[in-house]
Amino acid sequence: MTVLRASAVSFAHNGRMIIDGIDCSVEAGSLTALVGPNGAGKSTLLHLIAAVEVPQSGAIAFGGTDTRALRRRDRARYSALVEQQAETDLDLVAADVVLLGRTPHIPLLGSPGAHDTEIARAALERVDAGAFADRRFHELSGGERQRVLLARALAQEPTLLLADEPTNHLDIRAQLHTLSLLRALADSGIAVLAALHDLTLAARYADQVIVVAEGRVVASGAPSETLTAELIELVYGVRADVVTHPVDGTPLIAFSPLEGSARADSAGPQVVTTGP
Numbered sequence: 172m173t174v175l176r177a178s179a180v181s182f183a184h185n186g187r188m189i190i191d192g193i194d195c196s197v198e199a200g201s202l203t204a205l206v207g208p209n210g211a212g213k214s215t216l217l218h219l220i221a222a223v224e225v226p227q228s229g230a231i232a233f234g235g236t237d238t239r240a241l242r243r244r245d246r247a248r249y250s251a252l253v254e255q256q257a258e259t260d261l262d263l264v265a266a267d268v269v270l271l272g273r274t275p276h277i278p279l280l281g282s283p284g285a286h287d288t289e290i291a292r293a294a295l296e297r298v299d300a301g302a303f304a305d306r307r308f309h310e311l312s313g314g315e316r317q318r319v320l321l322a323r324a325l326a327q328e329p330t331l332l333l334a335d336e337p338t339n340h341l342d343i344r345a346q347l348h349t350l351s352l353l354r355a356l357a358d359s360g361i362a363v364l365a366a367l368h369d370l371t372l373a374a375r376y377a378d379q380v381i382v383v384a385e386g387r388v389v390a391s392g393a394p395s396e397t398l399t400a401e402l403i404e405l406v407y408g409v410r411a412d413v414v415t416h417p418v419d420g421t422p423l424i425a426f427s428p429l430e431g432s433a434r435a436d437s438a439g440p441q442v443v444t445t446g447p
């Protein structure tokens with residue numbers, strides 16, 4: 172089932188085209204990686220889908236219904252966005268930040284019940300952040316806040332989860348944990364669209380990759396079809412060797428140093444000596 176369909180979506184800011192006629196779709200039960208260089212338009216596309224920004228033309232549909240026909244509350248029940256920049260002005264403990272994710276499910280003027288508290292607690296556990304439940308959100312590290320915000324999105328129980336660089340700030344173990352979690356959410360039926368910079372991790376975890384450059388989709392499809400050396404050079408201006416992962420067959424990408432960089436010019440690895 173198609174959970175999200177964007178058709179000919181365009182968005183300009185101060186007369187400059189940022190999203191230029193994008194068509195894309197995301198299926199239930201799949202993890203889609205949105206990749207592309209800095210400034211390509213990934214965050215803006217996620218903002219348009221989440222209705223943080225409004226496209227000047229084109230249409231965005233959730234489950235076949237144009238989002239303009241949905242009430243704000245219904246949109247919030249359907250999709251959740253985990254932003255790239257973690258807000259720091261929330262003067263709440265982590266557990267209460269996660270509970271905010273229940274807002275679209277609580278009747279207007281109502282307050283969260285035991286069921287909501289239990290969902291929020293389970294969401295914190297799911298991102299491996301149960302230990303921070305009682306800590307003030309603004310006192311957490313960037314990576315800890317990132318996980319709490321993912322838990323808030325999970326507490327929303329969305330059909331479509333949008334995540335803008337969800338592995339930003341995370342150490343490698345936490346990155347793998349987050350991507351495994353996104354994979355598990357997709358396997359449980361949720362449609363996940365995540366902007367990611369690490370192409371090898373995108374290839375390893377995603378079913379589909381959408382490559383964006385200068386506000387347009389330049390390729391989309393399975394990782395092995397999209398993340399080719401030719402496309403990486405075209406889009407990023409970087410040479411890469413793409414080999415097949417020996418275990419799961421996904422593309423494994425080794426980048427060549429940029430020409431003219433100290434590393435590219437050197438005859439081999441530099442020897443670093445420490446101590447006496």
Ligand SMILES: Nc1ncnc2c1ncn2[C@@H]1O[C@H](COP(=O)(O)OP(=O)(O)OP(=O)(O)O)[C@@H](O)[C@H]1O
Nearest residue numbers: 184189207208209210211212213214215216255366
């Ligand atoms: N509020 C804004 N005002 C002006 N320009 C903006 C605004 N938001 C985004 N842009 C511009 O739109 C373009 C796309 O930005 P966007 O943040 O969507 O890219 P991105 O692919 O997410 O980049 P990154 O990988 O660096 O996060 C950039 O050139 C950016 O400067």
